[in-house]
Amino acid sequence: MFKYLFLSFILLFEMSFAQTEKLKVLATTSMWADMARVIGSDFVDVETIVPIGSDPHLYEPIPSDVQKIIKADVILVNGLTFENWLVKLITNVSEKNKSILLTKNVTPISSIDHQGATDPHAWMDVENGILYSTEIYKALVRLDPMHEREYEFNFKTYKKQLEELHQYIISSIAKIPIEKRILITSHDAFQYYGKKYGLNLYSLLGISTDADVQSNDLIEINRIIKEKKVPAVFVESTINPKIMQGIQSENKIKIGGKLFADSLGDEHSEGSTYINMIKHNTDVIVSALSTDELFNSDSNNATNSKWIIPFLIVFYIVSIISLILINKK
Numbered sequence: 001m002f003k004y005l006f007l008s009f010i011l012l013f014e015m016s017f018a019q020t021e022k023l024k025v026l027a028t029t030s031m032w033a034d035m036a037r038v039i040g041s042d043f044v045d046v047e048t049i050v051p052i053g054s055d056p057h058l059y060e061p062i063p064s065d066v067q068k069i070i071k072a073d074v075i076l077v078n079g080l081t082f083e084n085w086l087v088k089l090i091t092n093v094s095e096k097n098k099s100i101l102l103t104k105n106v107t108p109i110s111s112i113d114h115q116g117a118t119d120p121h122a123w124m125d126v127e128n129g130i131l132y133s134t135e136i137y138k139a140l141v142r143l144d145p146m147h148e149r150e151y152e153f154n155f156k157t158y159k160k161q162l163e164e165l166h167q168y169i170i171s172s173i174a175k176i177p178i179e180k181r182i183l184i185t186s187h188d189a190f191q192y193y194g195k196k197y198g199l200n201l202y203s204l205l206g207i208s209t210d211a212d213v214q215s216n217d218l219i220e221i222n223r224i225i226k227e228k229k230v231p232a233v234f235v236e237s238t239i240n241p242k243i244m245q246g247i248q249s250e251n252k253i254k255i256g257g258k259l260f261a262d263s264l265g266d267e268h269s270e271g272s273t274y275i276n277m278i279k280h281n282t283d284v285i286v287s288a289l290s291t292d293e294l295f296n297s298d299s300n301n302a303t304n305s306k307w308i309i310p311f312l313i314v315f316y317i318v319s320i321i322s323l324i325l326i327n328k329k
């Protein structure tokens, strides 16, 4: 009797241990942390280094990041010079290479502004997002083969959702008149998105945010807005909106909305997941660039101006009827 009780106790202890012993996944930013949560579901514990809403280009590691790196079984990294701060940190704390390079099979875009530099923002193209999630899926199966079937099911379901999102973007961007497919943002995070989905990109800062705005770039952006009659510019969730607001008011156009590029939004925001973030960006861009209200930042005036033509028609008809009635008398 005592023997059975003892064995039951051991079994219970092992079960509870197995339940808590999840694969520890560390992601440099919230976008691939989200992908890992979707694919890993209940079998992974996911932590992120750069907090939601912070700028990964300017991130300075804190002591608890070192603990996270030591504890992690796997570290999900973008590469393409996105997390230069991490390379040194990993080399310092661990010789063991736990990093998974998510952009391994991505075709990188060269920076337009900086010769010799690659653009790190590959996740903005959803077909690249599928490549990122494929690398995550492969890493989870390799490190935790016991749950291969669950990972495979989650990955295939997620991949299908990403393929649908890709098609959604294509059909949404098609609604913007071709001459208005111009996206002006604070920093150059949308080249992959623009290249895949057919938007021309202009930004104030380069592919990183650690540079000052050059007056030449400002002049060039203002020239493009006037010449191409651009109806809106966009602010980003991780970047101070001041400069874009200045451009908006100087050109009397509108702020098209807030885009998510280098971080997800919090769980209650429109950018709470990778899929939500890209869908939200697309909806905001399509809505702002499809508008006919050019060069009119005052929405009340814009609404009022819509009534002028119908009002004149009614006024004209009433005048004619009145004249006919007067003549009859």
Ligand SMILES: [Zn+2]
Residues within 6 Å of the ligand: 057, 121, 187, 188, 189, 207, 208, 209, 261, 262
């Ligand atoms: Zn960026």
